[in-house]
Amino acid sequence: SQELEQSPQSLIVQEGKNLTINCTSSKTLYGLYWYKQKYGEGLIFLMMLQKGGEEKSHEKITAKLDEKKQQSSLHITASQPSHAGIYLCGADRSGANNLFFGTGTRLTVIP
């Protein structure tokens, strides 16, 4: 079965610090999606990566997909309290039109 492993499970950082969240698969990923979830709410789409070596940025968040397309990282620069929440990676399920997800990383940013 396909699985996505996220690390760390939780992260507490001081405001202004940089941080990285990782998402690893044992199989090649066809499409990798990053979502953010505020506590108790739905998921908000951040970025999608499809090509090996691809990198995308939006404001202070950068997502990368490695060349082998088995690992992705999400990097936040100069974190702010507004970055707090749960970050989830999702991937295209092989041969199907839906996503499976990692277990998420809970980010707390201390002012």
Added chain:
Amino acid sequence: DVKVTQSSRYLVKRTGEKVFLECVQDMDHENMFWYRQDPGLGLRLIYFSYDVKMKEKGDIPEGYSVSREKKERFSLILESASTNQTSMYLCASTKTASGANVLTFGAGSRLTVL
């Protein structure tokens, strides 16, 4: 602003009750999904639908059924609620021809079964 609307944000039901969770999208999306989210387990796919009156089982369909009578509406049904179905339920949708599975999610329905 396009969106996915889940009619109930919070529900409290008793064991054995029949529960309906409603989801409506206004984006003319063909595909709709129901996930449940539990601490430590992430999001797990319950059922999904590619078209009206069509449904496919996801990873954990046991104890659930769905209904898709209209394109914009996808309902999740718990025929006889049990305490292990206490969870956050998330509905999502996406368009078939978009080239990517960028799901748009609703705000979630938190169900507690006593």
